[in-house]
Amino acid sequence: MHLSFRGEKSFEIGKISEGFLSRKLEEKKMAESVVSFVLDRIVPLLEEEVKLLGGIRPELEYIRDELQSIRGFLRDADAREEREEAVKAWVDQVRNIAYDIEDILDESMLILSPQHQSHGFVGSLQKSAQFLKHWRPRHHLATQIQDIKARVCDVAERRTRYDLQILDQGSSSNSTSYMWHDLRGDALLLGENELVGIDKPREMLIGWLVEGESRLVLVPVHGMGGSGKTTLVKKVYDHQRVKDYFQHHAWINVSQSFKINELLRDMIEQLFGEIKQPVPQGVDTMNEIALKKIVNEFLQQKRYVIILDDIWSITVWEAVKYALPDSNCGSRIMVTTRSSDIASSCIEPHGHVYNLESLDPKDSWSLFCKKAFGQNSCPPELRGPSQNILRRCGGLPLAIVAIGGVLSTKEKIVIEWEMVHRSLGSLLESNDKLKSMKNILSLSYNDLPYYLKPCLLYLGIFPEDYVFGSTRLINLWIGEGFVRDKERMTIEEVAESHLHELINRSLIQVVETSSEGRVKWFRVHDFIREIIISKSRDHNFGAIAVEHNTKFLEKVRRLSIHNTVDNVPQNKSFSHLRSLLMFGVETIPKSYMSPFLSNIRLLRVLDLRDAPLEKLPNEIVNLFHLRYLSLRRTNIKKLPKSIGKLQNLMTLDLKGTNVRELPSELFKLQRLRYLLVYKSGFKSEPPIFKVFGFYGLVGIGSLVNLQELFFIDVNQGGVVVKELGRLSKLRRVGILGLRREDGPELCSSIEKMRNLRWLSVESLEEKVLDVQYLFSPPLLQTIELIGKLEKFPNWISLLHNLKRILLVGCTSREDPLEVLQALPNLTDLKLADAYDGYELCFKTGGFQTLKILSLSKFERLKLVRVEEGAMPHLEKLIIAECKMLEKVPLGIECHANLKFFYFKDMPNEFITALNPSIQLGNYWRLVNWRDRHLEGHSVRFLQQDFSFRQPIIRLPYKDMYLRCRWL
Template sequence: MAESSVSFLISKMDYVLTKEARLLRGVRREVQDIRDELESMRAFLREADAREQRDLGLKSWIKQVREVAFDVEDILDEFEVRIAEPRKRGIASFFKNLITRHRIANQILDIKSRVRIISERRVNYGFGETEHGSSGLFDAAIHHHRIGALFMEEDELVGVGDSRETLSKWLTEGEVSRVTHSVVGMGGSGKTSIVKKVYDSKMVQAHFECHAWITVSQNFKIGDVLRSLIRQFNEQGIGGMDEEVETFEVTKLIEMLRGRLREKRYIVIFDDVWSFEFWETIKYALIDSRNGSRVMITTRNSVVASSCVETLSDVYHLQPLPWKEAWFLFSKKAFENGCPEELKLLSESIVQRCGGLPLAIVAIAGLLSVRPKTLIEWKKVEDSLGSELENNPGLQGMKDILMLSYQDLPYYLKPCFLYFSVFPEDYSIKCMKLIRLWMAEGFLKSNQGLTMEEVGEDYLRELIDRNMVQVTNVDVGGRARRCQVHDFLHEIILSRSAEENFFASFAEHTPQSNCKIRRLAISNETQNSMVKNSNLSQLRSLFIYKPNKSSTIMEAQALISSFRLLRILDLKAAPIDRFPVELANLLNMRYLSLRNTRIKTVPKSIGRLKNLLTLDLKDTLIDHLPEEILNLQQLRHLLVYRYDMSNTSFDYIFGVKVPDGIGILKALQKVCFVRADRGKEVIKELSNLTQLRRLGVIKVKKEDGVDLCSSIEKMHDLRAFSVSSRDEEELLNLDSLFFPPPLLQCIYLDGPMEKFPLWLSSLHNLSSLHLKWSMFRDDPLQFLQDLPNLLQLELHKAYEGTQLHFKPKRFPRLKKLYLTQLDSLNFVIIDQDAMAKLEKMYIGRCRGLLAAPSGIEELSSLNGLYLYDMPENFVKRVTSEDGKDRSRVEHIPTIRSYYSAN
């Protein structure tokens, strides 16, 4: 993590040295020297990160590097704040500015001296001469765990029957060409143990003429791997004993292996593969003699797993243990004669926290098995799992295994992963919010051709692929919407964050009195005294979770004005009804959320926050923005809207009036929802927002349609938009959208239309379409049925006809269908092979519908039918045992009927 801090700082210093040279008058040379010295340390820090936990001297030195990097960042941020402050004329202001520059220059000289001393200390103590990679002690701990996984007893494997059967078939059945299979899962999920049992089975061993097992690990050398393969095959009589094999180059070793394996049916297991490069070299040594040879790798990285196989069907994703098996495994390890009744609830809570991870279940159960079987003693362990993980030798192996994944992260991902410590345990965060926070922190490296949001999506995807972040909710296309980390990983990163002064939560760890806190979460009233007595002058991020009393917020607001360097402030759901005026002085602010508060207006002083990237005012009572919002030239996400989900009428979205000139905010990526009833100029101004990815516009009049279409056509990167007319009677005129943005994926159209907008039929990337109050006279399906990527379709008061007809082989990828409030609809006809992949069907308030959709019995993928406010006789036809349509829906696993009144 020290490497991450230094790398981030070097990037920032490069920016300041090139873009903000006027800030550095008189100290530019010193800043450049500091940057160069830190650059020379960076390569060593990359290697040292893995060893610091076992080497106290090295750990102390790395801490000094980290602190000096933080201090340099503080000075640069103060520079930026100073330059952003309004300039005042006069002698007094001149001397004040001169004194400030002199003070900062002295701080830079002091830091330069500290950096030089730290650098010399590394040489004096020989840190740079340490062997690369993890320390011997750490390697020994990991090796011990791997040995245990390899020789796990049969009765210790729980809930793996299906996995073993599948993997056994993969190895012994199928095509004759050499096939590579991958087994992927989180560290500690049991990959090694399961694959070893399959590999050792009599059936698998008898099927192959020779076999080899190689543990690859992070620090593999390809020559060593090849020599190990040769030795194992030599022991089985495949080839002779070559004394010179230790001196052979990689190419010679590959040639030797190919020769010895020719015409042999072999099986090779590569356990614990971390990199793509490994397979790209080793595959050439494993000749394909088309006799059924097999290769299997285990890995924590989904991308590595897929890169080693021909098709994704050859990748086996090892899932967490189901609850029943997890409880059985825990009980088997923790109790001799079953779980005592008084410990049942607590034990179930502990197993729940293990998240189905066998390593965690076995480790925690083993720890508890030697503790007195009393509620007080076990509760003490549950409440202090974080410190147990940190200090208990019995859990060290589990911690080491989980930490391996963290240490393997590239430097740019480490702070992104540690950022999950900011959120409470078992907290599922919106992926887009997480990315906006990373952006505000400066974690996202610019990448040519990609927006910062896209870079953030790539970072998150990489963490997910490495099985370090769990996806908890996806959209209809499978894209992650919410995510979290495993509870035990959360405990580990909490400890790591506190140790590295990355994040402080007074509920979790009490920071040292001399510790400069840079990120802070406050969650209850009792912590206010701690906040007052802590060093918060360098605070960068402040999160206040679920504040239940106004006094908590009032005291926090009183302190906020002193947080001059604050970048992030999240006051979501705070009990406040006015915009805190203190915020106007936080000129370094990048992210501000007052979501779900009762504030009604935004002051003109908002214009001072010129560094703001995200302004989140969703679910507030704000209905207009001041003209000063136009000063926020870097703003990327403007969220000012709320939904009234209890309102079933047309006006369920509340947006905001924006000032004339909104088009000047050219950096905007998302803006929702703009009220169009302020005048034509607002609609025309939208045409200047050419970088928009998401747009929401409400209260559109018929005569504004041409201008709105013209504006949308200029948004070539638009991915989603929502447009609603002024009211349920006002026609929505979008016929002039001749050249819609080609990358559109999601569209919401609310309002009556004279005819179907034919441009919708040309959107081959469209995945989600919602048509409401359209009142089409012609069947809209005829225009939509050939969209190749449509996954979700909603028709709400969108059609006045009596029949909807889904024709053969149409809607090939549709997964979700919503048919609601189609008052005249009598019949739905589904031909054979229509909607072949449909999974969910929702039918609501279609009071004229006489029977279940004809052909619904052909929808073999349908796993859910949901009826909402449907007539009682219709519901009985579908759900009653003797219902007339019951036999046609019996194949659907889930059928639900519910009413808004209940």
């Protein structure tokens, strides 16, 4: 059960003031991110002392110094109210200059990049020819630099000329700040009859407060903006059990612009006022230490509850925690925040975190109907449009209430409601109720540090309801240059930390995590996406061509083409473009790509996955700055030799294409970090699922910066296997076609890959996989071994970091469980035709961390036993194609944590033994999945389950679910 609202009052109060305060920093922070990005380009360029800079070096140094001053000015910016428009105009100018500097730097790299030249007389001629060729562009570049220098000088002077004073935000004390706190207090006056679905979360939180241990305990409540955290906690705080249990109570509104002294004075006034005593003399002039001492002495040996509402920084908790004593009296502190990181940090050393999630579909529908229609039902003709609108709310109470309020004023006709659904983006800008909601949701964006803003804005170029892959997004960010190196971290690790920071701030939603605990898929709430698009438009960050009449600003820097290229006029210049992505484009005229690509020389990211391309356009290999190239699932069959010209390429994604051979010129790409060249499909009869990679060639070892390599077919010989040992930076690698005689050489190469975390090895045509010779393995977290094993590798028992293992076709006489059961971090075990025995036994004390177990294609397996104490944390069990297994694993019914039990193509005796009386509601009894058919015709698809996008059926079986996929 989740919290929802009937009234709008809680959302109306305080929005305008909060939105006003947050908007004052928004423009400056985005400009700061652009300036910082440009400085990150200039500073290394100057530090490297590139000789080719020649006479423009002093100008670049001057520009660098001025931008550093401007960035410092922007970082401390909090303009006075009366100067807001002037400051906004000034910031726009700074951002435009920064963009232009970026363009010039990229153009200069095209002109000044060193060219390969011969020696002697021929070399001299080439040098002269190059000088003549680039003389005019160099002269133009110098002129541009001079112009930029003048503009930077002018914008710096303009700040002083028009007295654009910037007050430090920590010292600001204008009345607006106080108005926000007063209005926030009014938002807590909602009556009990205005709340829906509050009982269960309130009772849980009350239990955490008044029950349990006597030591001080923290209870943070976190969730997305607009989810109702403050209102829920206020109802807990006001409950009679809480009032009676604690001797002292205080509710402190923190918000973004908190001041620790004012916060402590507020606490003192509440604590002394509750017992009707005057506050100590001199409180108004006391420093922080003295104020903390008063609070601490007052609360000694007392049972108290303190609420810290709306914390945006862990600094708040760090500043106040020493004022709140732990006298072992059962005191409690509650915190509300949008950040899960802050929530987790607050509970140290003791506490409970409550994540207030979105409303479930039933409560969302009920709330929507009450707001839109004033009753619990919806007119039949409006049900479809209503559900479409509600789907965009994503279970967020704030959005449901705001949109329901807007719809309550509309005529109850279908065309009117469909228009609201289509125009929600523009309504966020024009409708007062939706603008207030947008201001609240925008607070999380405005609070972002400068380096995260472009990372979040980049999500706006993807289609609505798009499910993102984390690796893809990380590589796109890196390709764009949004991620900077940090000491002792790879650039990928820095990017992943950015992703987690956005997740922890409730700006993106996790859809699926891997068995290793890594985020695999995520999405953006529709209204956060609308805010992102709005910000992108305001800052000229990017454009989406989703309609034929799409309006483009000048100097478009990122372009996303949806559905058809006809949405982009061919006469439009995109010479400033840095990213081009296509989604759902089914046809591309032959005359379209060449002129379009010829006009975007500064492109860094080109993502054409799923585009109808059969040949790589020649113009792509001339994109000197290109760092990210995805041709995934296109019809490309071959790469040209000229691919070696893309000297800055970092990601090459050819997954799902028919490319099997790579030109040797590709091995010149020394900056390449991700090389994905493989396709999966079925082979032979009966069909066998197989992965097809690219044929490894001598020279692959020159790609020394590779982080990921999938899948390389090494059946050409041992030289290629030996060269893999040079790829010491590899973190993930997939190897196919390994010959038995190359096993020892591969083991030697793997031992040199000390950064390797993910290893997949498949033998040649299901021959023997000889990998016994790995004596000092890297810190592997995932292993996939596909092929026959004469002896189970002993080195696997050394992998204490191993989280996931897949064994396929091993047909070993040795029981693999004997080695695997003691691995301390193993969470995911998949065995397919991996054992030739009749019985598998999971012994007491084994597999203490296992959560997922899959057993399939065991030809002779007749019995599976699970002893008491084995696999205590098992959540998911999968059994498939075990023809001799006629009974459910013995002892599995005792596993209280088991949530899902999947099975496929099992004998009828297995299903009968499972439970002969299972009925699917009004469906027929569950039948064998061998013939891929369900008796009966109704199959329910759970929209919120992103892990399995096939029709599925759920049915209860004791305390677990039997869940079967239509495969």
